[in-house]
Amino acid sequence: MLEQAQKLLHTYYGYNSFRPGQSNVIEKLLYKQNTIAIMPTGGGKSICYQIPGLTQEGITLVISPLISLMKDQVDALTTLNIPATYINSSLTNDEQIARLRDVRLGKYTFLYVAPERLESKKFLHILQSISISLIAFDEAHCISQWGHDFRPSYRSVIDSIQQLNQKPTLIGLTATATKEVTKDLQQLLEVDSSNIVNTGFSRDNLTFQLVKGQDRNAYTLQFVQTNKEEAGIIYAITRKQVDQIHIQLKKIGVPVLKYHAGLTEEARQQAQNTFIQEEGCVMVATNAFGMGIDKSNVRYVVHYGLPRNLESYYQEAGRAGRDGEPSQCILLFSGQDISLQKYLIEQSDLDEEKKSKEYGKLQAMINYCHTNQCLPQFILHYFGDLSSKKNCKKCTNCNETLQKVDRTKEAQMVLSCIKRMNQSFGASLTAKVLKGSKDKKVKQFQFDQLSTYGLLHDYTEKELVNFIHFLVAENFLTAVEGRYPTLRLNQRSIDILKGELPVYVYIEKVPQKEATNDYPAEFFEHLRQIRKKMADQQGVPPYVLFTDRTLKELAKHKPQDEESLLQIHGMGEKKVEKYSDMLLKEISEWNQS
Numbered sequence: 001m002l003e004q005a006q007k008l009l010h011t012y013y014g015y016n017s018f019r020p021g022q023s024n025v026i027e028k029l030l031y032k033q034n035t036i037a038i039m040p041t042g043g044g045k046s047i048c049y050q051i052p053g054l055t056q057e058g059i060t061l062v063i064s065p066l067i068s069l070m071k072d073q074v075d076a077l078t079t080l081n082i083p084a085t086y087i088n089s090s091l092t093n094d095e096q097i098a099r100l101r102d103v104r105l106g107k108y109t110f111l112y113v114a115p116e117r118l119e120s121k122k123f124l125h126i127l128q129s130i131s132i133s134l135i136a137f138d139e140a141h142c143i144s145q146w147g148h149d150f151r152p153s154y155r156s157v158i159d160s161i162q163q164l165n166q167k168p169t170l171i172g173l174t175a176t177a178t179k180e181v182t183k184d185l186q187q188l189l190e191v192d193s194s195n196i197v198n199t200g201f202s203r204d205n206l207t208f209q210l211v212k213g214q215d216r217n218a219y220t221l222q223f224v225q226t227n228k229e230e231a232g233i234i235y236a237i238t239r240k241q242v243d244q245i246h247i248q249l250k251k252i253g254v255p256v257l258k259y260h261a262g263l264t265e266e267a268r269q270q271a272q273n274t275f276i277q278e279e280g281c282v283m284v285a286t287n288a289f290g291m292g293i294d295k296s297n298v299r300y301v302v303h304y305g306l307p308r309n310l311e312s313y314y315q316e317a318g319r320a321g322r323d324g325e326p327s328q329c330i331l332l333f334s335g336q337d338i339s340l341q342k343y344l345i346e347q348s349d350l351d352e353e354k355k356s357k358e359y360g361k362l363q364a365m366i367n368y369c370h371t372n373q374c375l376p377q378f379i380l381h382y383f384g385d386l387s388s389k390k391n392c393k394k395c396t397n398c399n400e401t402l403q404k405v406d407r408t409k410e411a412q413m414v415l416s417c418i419k420r421m422n423q424s425f426g427a428s429l430t431a432k433v434l435k436g437s438k439d440k441k442v443k444q445f446q447f448d449q450l451s452t453y454g455l456l457h458d459y460t461e462k463e464l465v466n467f468i469h470f471l472v473a474e475n476f477l478t479a480v481e482g483r484y485p486t487l488r489l490n491q492r493s494i495d496i497l498k499g500e501l502p503v504y505v506y507i508e509k510v511p512q513k514e515a516t517n518d519y520p521a522e523f524f525e526h527l528r529q530i531r532k533k534m535a536d537q538q539g540v541p542p543y544v545l546f547t548d549r550t551l552k553e554l555a556k557h558k559p560q561d562e563e564s565l566l567q568i569h570g571m572g573e574k575k576v577e578k579y580s581d582m583l584l585k586e587i588s589e590w591n592q593s
């Protein structure tokens with residue numbers, strides 16, 4: 001059975017092999033077993049239900065809470081000549097009626113709907129009258145009351161489905177599922193434990209970078225300019241920051257958009273549509289932007305400010321490189337953001353218990369900014385995915401341009417100072433004492449009388465605060481949670497003080513090398529323009545027609561006939577049939593020019 005699936009993968013999608021987990025899920029569905037697929041964003045979840053859907057009699061119903069994603073999915077299937085449609089509130093009444101009629105007539109292989117649609121008796125009646133082979137629950141974590149985006153109407157879909165006079169195979173797909181959520185889904189969808197396929201959360205095509213101690217504005221402007229052909233997102237914390245960065249980028253001639261809750265609904269919608277439709281443009285936004293954005297060729301996500309927790313960071317950064325191509329996630333760290341995030345937690349409507357939880361999550365985010373470990377590994381471990389033991393070899397901390405420096409002595413001085421301050425204060429006052437500051441508070445507590453006063457006067461206060469954060473991140477020291485965390489020694493601190501545990505930090509030795517392209521950039525650019533023109537004509541986003549990788553391979557290999565076109569990643573028989581004349585003509589003209 002898998003042979004046929006493999007063939008479809010090549011014919012329709014132009015891919016040669018399955019990604020981890022895909023064949024496993026497909027096989028289970030082909031044997032009509034209810035399944036749960038937990039795969040990272042960009043892991044290729046759609047193919048998991050689309051290939052079984054293509055092989056089976058009857059329609060595949062896809063339930064998705066994200067209306068904006070439905071059109072993309074349907075457009076992508078339609079360009080492959082696969083009959084698919086969606087029915088949701090974005091359509092007029094007449095359009096809905098026409099599509100429902102065609103569903104009843106069996107014209108479609110795939111039907112996408114929002115959960116609320118199953119509350120309609122009329123719709124359920126139509127479902128009764130057709131044969132449904134498979135029901136896919138996209139973003140399945142929203143079904144579970146333990147999920148972070150719980151949607152009660154999504155949960156009630158299960159009851160509606162049980163009323164049907166047929167028993168289609170069910171699959172739940174998600175990129176985020178805690179143990180509780182998985183268990184809940186397992187029960188609701190009646191999935192056997194052996195039919196849970198979990199490939200972890202790792203996103204190997206993403207490079208994680210942390211930039212500290214640099215002018216954030218200058219860095220952002222320079223970064224965007226060096227990557228100006230690429231689409232990217234810049235996340236800032238406040239609306240004001242968004243407005244400022246937007247103006248600055250506009251001034252230097254970058255095609256830039258903005259999105260935040262202070263803009264009108266219309267302006268936001270327009271910015272979002274332009275971002276999806278255009279090639280290399282930059283979106284500057286608060287975290288209000290992104291839910292339901294499926295643009296697959298976002299090449300970078302820059303966090304101008306510190307995110308509130310690692311959950312949102314990984315979700316936002318994860319909007320880069322959904323197409324599997326190398327992409328960058330950069331976090332610009334500034335210590336001031338810690339107070340800003342604390343202020344936002346303090347101002348929120350959360351009760352005390354939840355606030356304290358948020359402070360704990362923020363502390364983990366701060367730890368990420370000061371760790372020495374491989375950055376993606378730090379994130380995966382935070383989410384309880386302990387399977388990855390290898391360093392990524394490309395993040396800021398794995399980068400071989402870093403130099404290992406022994407800072408045991410300095411760590412001992414910091415720890416000893418904390419001990420003398422009775423372990424009752426935070427990083428900022430400790431740094432002041434070590435610097436030898438004449439601050440009022442230092443005098444008030446008579447810390448200027450301590451033997452550790454001014455012991456590290458060669459460092460700036462900012463450097464000392466960062467070093468203390470680093471010691472906390474590496475668990476060389478404990479920060480007791482709360483708005484003003486106090487520093488406490490732990491067993492590892494004592495080992496350092498006794499000289500039994502060394503402390504190393506890594507500092508940047510040489511500037512990073514620019515990555516070199518292995519494809520002719522000019523021809524790639526030309527192909528992108530053609531893709532854009534075709535996309536506009538067909539009213540679909542460009543990345544739905546060809547992925548960036550397909551264009552890069554076309555630019556590099558310049559295939560001259562249909563057979564060599566078929567060797568290109570993403571060029572299946574269906575696409576070759578449709579586009580070979582146009583592509584071969586472009587390549588031939590380029591070769592002659």
Ligand code: ADP
Nearest residue numbers: 015017018019041042043044045046047322323
């Ligand atoms: P998800 O829903 O898991 O975020 P998608 O289904 O949108 O991911 O797939 C992300 C991208 O990966 C799409 O461009 C898709 O065509 C591509 N893709 C999926 N499976 C494969 C595969 N086996 N080989 C190469 N690319 C794939």
